[in-house]
Amino acid sequence: MRQAVLVGAVAYTTNVVPIWEGIRDYFADGPVEMDFVLFSNYGRQVDALIDGTIDIAWNTNLAWVRTVLQTDGRCRALAMRDIDRTFQTVFVSRAGASLGDLADLRGRRVALGSRDSAQAAILPVKYMRDAGLGTDDVELIRIDTDLGKHGDTGRSELDAVRALLDEEADAVALGINTWEAIGSDELMPDALTEFWRSPEYCHCNFTALDSLPDDVGKLFVDHLLAMSWDDPKQRTVMELEGLRREWVLPELDGYASLFTAVEEQGIPARW
Amino acid sequence: MVGDARTLVDLVARVGAAAAGERVPVQVGDSDPELVGRWCERAGHRLLRIDDGVAVIMRGPIPDDDAVLAEIPPERQPGTRLWIYTNFDCNLACDYCCARSSPQAERRAVGPERIRRLVAEGAEHGVTEVYLTGGEPFLLLDLDEIVRDCVARLPTTVLTNGMLFRGRRLRMLRAMPRDGLALQISLDSATPDLHDLHRGAGSWQRALDGIRTARDEGFRVRVAATVSPGAAGTDETAAFHGLLDGLGIERADRVIRPVAQRGFADDGVTLTVESLVPEVTVTADGVYWHPVAADHADQLVTRDLFPLADAIDEVRRRFADYRRESELAAQRFTCA
Numbered sequence: 319m320r321q322a323v324l325v326g327a328v329a330y331t332t333n334v335v336p337i338w339e340g341i342r343d344y345f346a347d348g349p350v351e352m353d354f355v356l357f358s359n360y361g362r363q364v365d366a367l368i369d370g371t372i373d374i375a376w377n378t379n380l381a382w383v384r385t386v387l388q389t390d391g392r393c394r395a396l397a398m399r400d401i402d403r404t405f406q407t408v409f410v411s412r413a414g415a416s417l418g419d420l421a422d423l424r425g426r427r428v429a430l431g432s433r434d435s436a437q438a439a440i441l442p443v444k445y446m447r448d449a450g451l452g453t454d455d456v457e458l459i460r461i462d463t464d465l466g467k468h469g470d471t472g473r474s475e476l477d478a479v480r481a482l483l484d485e486e487a488d489a490v491a492l493g494i495n496t497w498e499a500i501g502s503d504e505l506m507p508d509a510l511t512e513f514w515r516s517p518e519y520c521h522c523n524f525t526a527l528d529s530l531p532d533d534v535g536k537l538f539v540d541h542l543l544a545m546s547w548d549d550p551k552q553r554t555v556m557e558l559e560g561l562r563r564e565w566v567l568p569e570l571d572g573y574a575s576l577f578t579a580v581e582e583q584g585i586p587a588r589w
Numbered sequence: 590m591v592g593d594a595r596t597l598v599d600l601v602a603r604v605g606a607a608a609a610g611e612r613v614p615v616q617v618g619d620s621d622p623e624l625v626g627r628w629c630e631r632a633g634h635r636l637l638r639i640d641d642g643v644a645v646i647m648r649g650p651i652p653d654d655d656a657v658l659a660e661i662p663p664e665r666q667p668g669t670r671l672w673i674y675t676n677f678d679c680n681l682a683c684d685y686c687c688a689r690s691s692p693q694a695e696r697r698a699v700g701p702e703r704i705r706r707l708v709a710e711g712a713e714h715g716v717t718e719v720y721l722t723g724g725e726p727f728l729l730l731d732l733d734e735i736v737r738d739c740v741a742r743l744p745t746t747v748l749t750n751g752m753l754f755r756g757r758r759l760r761m762l763r764a765m766p767r768d769g770l771a772l773q774i775s776l777d778s779a780t781p782d783l784h785d786l787h788r789g790a791g792s793w794q795r796a797l798d799g800i801r802t803a804r805d806e807g808f809r810v811r812v813a814a815t816v817s818p819g820a821a822g823t824d825e826t827a828a829f830h831g832l833l834d835g836l837g838i839e840r841a842d843r844v845i846r847p848v849a850q851r852g853f854a855d856d857g858v859t860l861t862v863e864s865l866v867p868e869v870t871v872t873a874d875g876v877y878w879h880p881v882a883a884d885h886a887d888q889l890v891t892r893d894l895f896p897l898a899d900a901i902d903e904v905r906r907r908f909a910d911y912r913r914e915s916e917l918a919a920q921r922f923t924c925a
């Protein structure tokens with residue numbers, strides 16, 4: 319009998335349905351069958367992974383960190399998108415604000431995205447701390463929309479940009495994907511400008527518990543990685559899921575900064 | 590400036606949250622339309638229009654032609670079948686004829702040389718089957734040569750009314766290859782009435798004789814029935830299949846299709862470029878979208894028969910456009 323896996327994903331946009339139906343259809347012809355269930359938030363998805371309701375979770379970086387913490391590391395990352403290996407956070411100000419570095423934020427107002435967004439809240443706080451800015455040195459404006467979705471919707475980041483444009487904030491921390499979606503500083507160089515960019519870190523991954531049999535995990539990963547940008551049908555799904563070109567194996571080093579940030583900021587392992 | 594920036598933020602929020610393919614209206618006020626266009630292009634969306642400060646944007650990713658065509662089963666891919674109207678004149682003048690053929694119709698023959706070239710170029714460009722039609726191809730006294738040339742390259746079907754298999758034309762039939770060739774003969778009903786009503790008195794019997802002759806000569810025969818709306822009840826259909834069983838026509842070789850609202854037909858199924866999966870069709874006058882409309886300007890693709898590859902590519906490109914548009918329309922008009 320053909321092996322089957324059940325994958326969990328969070329429904330953060332209407333496009334999640336065609337994305338996962340496309341991936342399911344692709345797996346229908348493969349060595350391992352795959353179906354999916356959608357969750358409204360990453361908290362319950364990780365619960366479902368741990369209690370065995372699902373075999374694999376399509377997790378954000380924060381959901382990965384929390385899975386590791388809740389399982390004492392008895393889990394593994396199977397694969398990720400190419401863009402997940404090179405994720406970054408950018409700090410943006412209004413053009414002409416003469417901010418050159420994070421240290422220049424002393425005494426300024428920084429708008430952050432949802433507090434459960436690694437890219438727009440948790441890591442930015444760490445970057446500011448690393449730059450020597452304590453809690454009293456910067457006024458944080460937190461825009462906590464879409465909590466539970468770890469910033470996937472991008473809405474809180476866009477609201478933060480609006481606050482910046484309305485001069486209610488002096489700077490904003492954004493995921494590189496949101497910054498590029500707005501057009502980075504190419505489309506509106508006279509309005510917004512990037513003044514600091516973080517080192518690359520990892521974002522989403524397919525997370526499984528150690529109990530997932532190795533052969534099943536391997537079949538899943540091999541078939542996933544074989545998805546081809548050159549196949550028009552497969553490419554449509556890949557484009558919708560935001561891949562640049564391919565699925566890749568994970569690089570766990572890229573999560574180190576988030577583990578540190580979670581610990582430093584006392585973010586609970588379960589919520 | 591800040592207004593433009595706000596517009597970009599709104600665009601990301603509104604379009605980003607929409608379903609792929611959806612048309613999203615976004616207030617852009619008096620923002621620079623060129624900026625909106627550039628944003629769409631970068632993000633893989635399509636700016637459809639900006640009217641009165643509202644931009645209408647099709648949410649990407651927008652599938653490219655290959656992705657659209659990949660949805661069509663291989664045997665129905667536009668450009669796999671090549672139809673050639675060998676000529677337009679006919680010994681009959683059926684009242685539903687989509688080619689407006691009759692004994693008075695001008696011949697407008699493509700001719701063996703051009704057919705040879707069409708089939709050769711087609712075979713190089715993905716054509717896998719040739720259909721020779723008309724008019725009545727058996728009016729041409731060089732049809733055997735044409736058929737031999739086609740069969741030498743690709744499996745070929747000749748559409749005929751089957752009424753001319755006598756004398757010189759019977760000898761021509763006998764000279765045609767059996768392998769790689771099928772004859773598709775028109776027979777509309779189990780008894781003469783319906784068939785003769787549209788195709789002329791005595792035509793049913795002669796078509797039946799033609800089917801028998803072709804079978805006796807060892808040809809694969811397909812039978813095609815053209816049925817008026819409401820004409821084929823269950824009894825008629827059963828009787829028709831009974832007749833074809835008796836003639837030894839395989840089930841898979843029976844084509845029953847409705848009258849198309851084209852040519853001489855007053856009513857019938859309405860077929861438009863948008864509703865038809867194209868089957869590249871060449872006449873002496875040009876390349877058309879589909880054989881049911883090979884005499885209709887609305888389905889003309891190009892007047893240039895050569896290079897055929899260009900016409901095939903054009904058909905595939907246009908079809909991908911219509912498909913994309915209709916799929917998106919289907920998404921817009923879902924009722925539940």
Ligand code: SF4
Pocket residue numbers: 679680681682683685686687688689690691723724725750788
């Ligand atoms: S339908 Fe066929 S047989 Fe009848 S007139 Fe047209 S071409 Fe001739």
